[in-house]
Amino acid sequence: MVAVVIWGSLRRFTDGKGRVEVEARTFKELLDRLSQDYPGLAPQITRGVSLAVDGLIYREAWFTAINPESEVVLMPYMTGG
Amino acid sequence: MPRDNNDTRVFKVVGTRPPRPDGIDKVTGRAMYGADVTAPGMLSAQILRSPHAHARIVAIDTAAAAALPGVKAIVTAADFMAQDDAGLDDILVNCMARDVVLYDGHAVAAVAATTPAIARAALKLIDVTYEALPHVTDVDAAMRPDAPVVQAGRANESVPAGMSPNVTHHCEFGHGDVDAGFAAADVIVERSFTTAATHQGYIEPHACLATFTGEDKADLWCCTQGQYNVRTVCAALMGMEASQLRVTASEIGGGFGGKTTVFIEPVALALSRKAGRPVKIVMSRDEVFRATGPTVSSSIDVRIGMTRDGRITAGEAVLRYSGGAFPCGTVDMGAQSAFAAYDMPAVRTLGWNALTNRPKEAAYRAPGAPMAIYAVESVVDELCQTLALDPLDVRLKNAARKGTLSSYGPTFDDIGLVATLEAAKAHPHYHAPLGPGQGRGLSAGFWFNFGGNTCVSLNINTDGTVGVTEGNPDIGGSRAAISQMAAEELGLPYEKIRTIVADTASLGHNDVTDGSRVTFAVGLATIKAAQDAVAKMCARAAAIWGIDPDAVEWVDGAAQPCGPNAGKFPPMSLAEIAAVSFQTGGPIAGHHEFNADGAGVSFGVHLVDVEVDRETGATKVLRYTVFQDAGKAVHPSYVEGQMQGGAVQGIGWALNEEYIYGEDGRLQNPGFLDYRIPVASDLPNIDTVILEIPNPGHPYGVRGVGETPIVPPLAALSNAVSRAIGLRLNRLPMSPPRILAALSGS
Numbered sequence: 001m002v003a004v005v006i007w008g009s010l011r012r013f014t015d016g017k018g019r020v021e022v023e024a025r026t027f028k029e030l031l032d033r034l035s036q037d038y039p040g041l042a043p044q045i046t047r048g049v050s051l052a053v054d055g056l057i058y059r060e061a062w063f064t065a066i067n068p069e070s071e072v073v074l075m076p077y078m079t080g081g
Numbered sequence: 082m083p084r085d086n087n088d089t090r091v092f093k094v095v096g097t098r099p100p101r102p103d104g105i106d107k108v109t110g111r112a113m114y115g116a117d118v119t120a121p122g123m124l125s126a127q128i129l130r131s132p133h134a135h136a137r138i139v140a141i142d143t144a145a146a147a148a149l150p151g152v153k154a155i156v157t158a159a160d161f162m163a164q165d166d167a168g169l170d171d172i173l174v175n176c177m178a179r180d181v182v183l184y185d186g187h188a189v190a191a192v193a194a195t196t197p198a199i200a201r202a203a204l205k206l207i208d209v210t211y212e213a214l215p216h217v218t219d220v221d222a223a224m225r226p227d228a229p230v231v232q233a234g235r236a237n238e239s240v241p242a243g244m245s246p247n248v249t250h251h252c253e254f255g256h257g258d259v260d261a262g263f264a265a266a267d268v269i270v271e272r273s274f275t276t277a278a279t280h281q282g283y284i285e286p287h288a289c290l291a292t293f294t295g296e297d298k299a300d301l302w303c304c305t306q307g308q309y310n311v312r313t314v315c316a317a318l319m320g321m322e323a324s325q326l327r328v329t330a331s332e333i334g335g336g337f338g339g340k341t342t343v344f345i346e347p348v349a350l351a352l353s354r355k356a357g358r359p360v361k362i363v364m365s366r367d368e369v370f371r372a373t374g375p376t377v378s379s380s381i382d383v384r385i386g387m388t389r390d391g392r393i394t395a396g397e398a399v400l401r402y403s404g405g406a407f408p409c410g411t412v413d414m415g416a417q418s419a420f421a422a423y424d425m426p427a428v429r430t431l432g433w434n435a436l437t438n439r440p441k442e443a444a445y446r447a448p449g450a451p452m453a454i455y456a457v458e459s460v461v462d463e464l465c466q467t468l469a470l471d472p473l474d475v476r477l478k479n480a481a482r483k484g485t486l487s488s489y490g491p492t493f494d495d496i497g498l499v500a501t502l503e504a505a506k507a508h509p510h511y512h513a514p515l516g517p518g519q520g521r522g523l524s525a526g527f528w529f530n531f532g533g534n535t536c537v538s539l540n541i542n543t544d545g546t547v548g549v550t551e552g553n554p555d556i557g558g559s560r561a562a563i564s565q566m567a568a569e570e571l572g573l574p575y576e577k578i579r580t581i582v583a584d585t586a587s588l589g590h591n592d593v594t595d596g597s598r599v600t601f602a603v604g605l606a607t608i609k610a611a612q613d614a615v616a617k618m619c620a621r622a623a624a625i626w627g628i629d630p631d632a633v634e635w636v637d638g639a640a641q642p643c644g645p646n647a648g649k650f651p652p653m654s655l656a657e658i659a660a661v662s663f664q665t666g667g668p669i670a671g672h673h674e675f676n677a678d679g680a681g682v683s684f685g686v687h688l689v690d691v692e693v694d695r696e697t698g699a700t701k702v703l704r705y706t707v708f709q710d711a712g713k714a715v716h717p718s719y720v721e722g723q724m725q726g727g728a729v730q731g732i733g734w735a736l737n738e739e740y741i742y743g744e745d746g747r748l749q750n751p752g753f754l755d756y757r758i759p760v761a762s763d764l765p766n767i768d769t770v771i772l773e774i775p776n777p778g779h780p781y782g783v784r785g786v787g788e789t790p791i792v793p794p795l796a797a798l799s800n801a802v803s804r805a806i807g808l809r810l811n812r813l814p815m816s817p818p819r820i821l822a823a824l825s826g827s
Binding site for chain 2: 005009010013040043044054055056057058059060064076079081
């Protein structure tokens with residue numbers, strides 16, 4: 001299981017939980033499980049999210065491996081100028 | 082991407098300052114910008130724009146315009162297909178209003194004619210019947226329940242029920258017990274701030290040339306930060322296949338984020354398709370201001386608690402941003418970055434976006450961060466003044482560092498903020514005496530940086546030179562930096578490399594030149610492409626020598642045998658291998674494509690001295706120093722240029738620049754005479770201190786540098802002015818009338 005930190009305004013879709021656990025080995029599996037377990041997150045995930053794994057921010061890389069002991073933080077999709 | 086030996090590697094080309102390859106062309110007028118492209122039979126197009134801030138389009142009568150001799154095509158919203166994707170449809174509606182005009186300057190029709198004069202005359206013959214609607218241009222006013230509704234039904238699922246229909250997005254970040262944190266504070270300061278929308282202020286207006294060579298095949302030349310994004314968007318809006326639209330990026334006279342989207346390109350394509358001839362559009366400066374992306378405008382409340390010895394116990398911010406008349410998520414970035422420089426036990430940021438009758442926001446260097454960090458750094462500075470603490474010491478005491486749980490969620494790994502603050506503290510600038518009426522301000526700043534989709538080809542020419550083909554328009558000198566990294570990896574002199582920016586048909590997808598990504602990500606792809614080519618050249622040499630490819634190594638631009646059983650052969654240089662490439666297997670090229678991660682966050686600290694004229698309210702910048710954790714500086718002059726440029730744009734944002742709207746909702750200052758950006762005579766030399774703390778995510782230690790420098794200046798200037806006049810202004814810009822008003826107590 002991977003513990004995923006959810007940002008504040010999404011917690012209304014995770015029963016108020018700021019940290020949820022999902023079975024996932026990759027970025028893609030994590031997004032799929034989050035959408036499945038917490039359907040309220042699906043619109044945001046569809047619009048785009050980033051994922052910080054042990055402090056490193058990934059924007060899209062589906063096959064990024066995630067270890068159960070990793071710090072995993074869901075973040076909005078990064079944009080820049 | 083694991084780090085190479087970038088702590089100890091001795092570079093030969095990287096870190097030097099060769100002349101920029103585009104420099105002479107640009108200063109002699111030979112460089113081809115967006116407006117410089119022409120085509121046989123080309124038409125000129127002009128766009129009719131709304132004189133209303135908000136109005137229903139009752140009717141558009143184009144008959145008289147169409148009858149004008151020389152007019153070849155007219156388009157309105159009726160010539161474009163609505164898009165299923167809301168983001169794409171917003172871009173389309175921003176390019177051409179559908180049913181309702183949403184801001185002063187919103188496009189309603191366009192004419193292509195044989196001359197610009199005829200096109201302008203035709204615009205006057207288009208009869209648009211408007212029904213004026215109530216408007217709102219202020220973000221706080223737009224959030225009120227009784228505010229005029231800009232667009233209904235645009236809120237996403239993040240917005241709680243009961244908000245104004247103008248509120249489209251909400252976010253919240255943070256950790257810890259904020260109430261307990263404030264209870265532990267000795268002093269709490271709570272302030273409200275506003276910042277004006279500012280324009281990116283690029284010198285080159287938007288320009289493009291579109292030509293259909295068949296019903297569904299077209300070419301488009303334009304000034305853009307991302308030709309692939311232009312292709313993706315325009316192909317969708319035109320109902321074309323991407324392969325049939327080739328987009329070529331011109332030289333670019335500045336973008337700063339404002340050229341990461343499209344404004345006129347779909348219009349030119351639609352006119353060209355309708356007229357059957359090439360169509361060129363060049364925006365006037367008035368149009369650039371009225372109809373292309375400024376930043377968000379903002380209204381921000383910040384509350385910070387601190388102990389007497391300068392430890393921050395809690396922080397809270399509420400950010401209200403408006404990205405104009407369309408939904409906008411920039412507040413996410415502001416809410417995440419507001420407190421990123423601090424190690425805080427408790428922090429909470431709330432963000433809201435509200436629609437206003439203003440142009441659609443476009444990105445501007447570190448979008449969303451400067452205004453958020455301005456508000457936070459202003460309150461930190463006021464706390465330092467209240468408690469008589471040194472502002473650099475307080476920032477060092479509270480600085481985020483390795484192991485800090487960041488305000489936006491992840492735990493920081495190695496970051497350079499402490500080193501940057503220490504460099505500022507040790508610098509003579511920080512200890513130089515100030516004169517009467519002068520003040521010194523400082524601010525820390527932060528930006529995320531990212532990598533993104535990147536594709537590079539590297540061709541070994543038979544004469545021993547090398548061509549690098551990349552897909553990102555060169556805004557800040559990337560062609561030089563890419564050539565330097567190719568030269569470094571290949572062991573060639575810089576002069577042997579030429580890097581060009583490809584059109585969309587010539588190379589795989591590349592993300593936009595944004596996010597401070599190009600030197601990092603394209604550089605990384607170039608290194609990998611060079612390594613690919615080196616492996617092939619080693620294999621060719623091995624074949625010539627009749628030895629195993631594994632027994633060949635690449636040293637100083639040549640293949641040579643390695644290991645005890647490889648045999649003794651004189652090294653073969655790249656030129657020698659290239660010269661016989663046709664005989665040894667054909668052309669040699671390297672390639673790499675990937676989605677780059679590992680960009681690494683960036684911190685900067687700015688230090689500024691100002692003097693305020695109490696009679697005129699004018700602020701003179703006396704001295705300015707930028708400190709930044711920039712990773713390995715591939716071309717230090719370009720890194721310094723980014724740091725200086727960001728500082729200057731931030732100075733303008735802090736002191737003068739703002740979109741000014743009248744009661745009628747119309748923009749009052751759409752030109753550089755009334756929208757005043759800093760010029761050279763306004764400024765001292767901007768000193769720079771580059772801290773080359775290697776980025777572990779890049780083999781040379783490269784880190785993005787382009788966006789962070791615009792983050793600290795707003796607060797640094799505000800803190801300096803506040804200390805100079807003994808009053809704190811909580812509204813940007815701090816223009817002379819506002820300073821005079823503050824001094825007079827009005």
